[in-house]
Amino acid sequence: MNVGQILECSLGLAGSMLNRHYRIAPFDERYEQEASRKLVFSELYEASKQTSNPWIFEPEYPGKSGIFDGRTGNLFEQPVIIGKPYILKLIHQVDDKIHGRSSGHYALVTQQPLKGRAKQGGQRVGEMEVWALEVLGTTIIGGTIPKPVDAPESFRLLVRELRSLALELNHFLVSEKDFQIQRKECLGKKILPNGEIVGEVTKPYTLHYKTNKPEKDGLFCERIFGPIKSGICACGNYRVIGDKKDQPKFCEQCGVEFVDSRVRRYQMGYIKLACPVTHVWYLKRLPSYIASLLDKPLKELEGLVYCDV
Numbered sequence: 001m002n003v004g005q006i007l008e009c010s011l012g013l014a015g016s017m018l019n020r021h022y023r024i025a026p027f028d029e030r031y032e033q034e035a036s037r038k039l040v041f042s043e044l045y046e047a048s049k050q051t052s053n054p055w056i057f058e059p060e061y062p063g064k065s066g067i068f069d070g071r072t073g074n075l076f077e078q079p080v081i082i083g084k085p086y087i088l089k090l091i092h093q094v095d096d097k098i099h100g101r102s103s104g105h106y107a108l109v110t111q112q113p114l115k116g117r118a119k120q121g122g123q124r125v126g127e128m129e130v131w132a133l134e135v136l137g138t139t140i141i142g143g144t145i146p147k148p149v150d151a152p153e154s155f156r157l158l159v160r161e162l163r164s165l166a167l168e169l170n171h172f173l174v175s176e177k178d179f180q181i182q183r184k185e186c187l188g189k190k191i192l193p194n195g196e197i198v199g200e201v202t203k204p205y206t207l208h209y210k211t212n213k214p215e216k217d218g219l220f221c222e223r224i225f226g227p228i229k230s231g232i233c234a235c236g237n238y239r240v241i242g243d244k245k246d247q248p249k250f251c252e253q254c255g256v257e258f259v260d261s262r263v264r265r266y267q268m269g270y271i272k273l274a275c276p277v278t279h280v281w282y283l284k285r286l287p288s289y290i291a292s293l294l295d296k297p298l299k300e301l302e303g304l305v306y307c308d309v
Helices: 003-018 035-051 127-135 153-164 261-265 280-284 289-294 298-305
Strands: none
Touching: 003 035, 280 289, 280 298, 289 298
16 A cells, blocks of 8 residues: 555545545645645544544554454554545456467567567566565476576577677586686677688668668678578578588678578677777776776766766
8 A cells, every 4th residue: 555545544434434525636745745644634533523432543643543453352563544445446357358379479679479468469477476476485497497509588688788788698617627718809700611700890881772782891781690581691692501511601702601590680790989988887886996996086987988077
């Protein structure tokens, strides 16, 4: 219950004792600082005087009453609000709730089914459903941890979001001797079979205005992010994906690999900046790493970083 419902409950008790009906504006302190409290307590005091029931309004805890435990006869430690709350019954019909889904639309970002009946989606687990699961002690992951190949799409999305923040999330076997984690200079670089290094986006264009195909080294470049159509390079050559013959796995003319087009969802490129920038996590966290290292106040550093000086 919120504060408005609590005051409404006490006002309902006063109305039932005085045989009155109230029609008031929503409880809001913009009219006066103690407007809601004064209205409710004055009605409770009047009901206590007219009915000669002192328990309705007790000065020590107005709007509350002491209640005795029926099993032990002892008074409860804290007083309890007694009243008549106003309840609005929502119309819920079973026919409006029945829904089933075998296949349908998926969200583009998470690749998960849409939520709810209105979108022809799957079963929605809302806030109250989560509470019910938490009360029963439901674990987040039941069974064994899935393999990286079987990882859910939401986890893959988290990995890509962390990589966009220059944070690599990976797993290693640490039982070997002399274990060392190799530092990666750039997460978007990749080496083609011919030894060429690609990954840097150097053009701000997406599609060529004449051919309507992805611009080379642009934002939709097929060399960096993968082919648009599975097994077809930018030149139009076709190779069967997974063919065991000794055929080249990439086109020597355009440099596009013959892979499934779904890799475009996971391949990453990078844009080389003119000068280094400050990582927001090193600046915004408390205490700030950069402020502690340079021994300067955070506000002064924010002015330098955001060019507000």
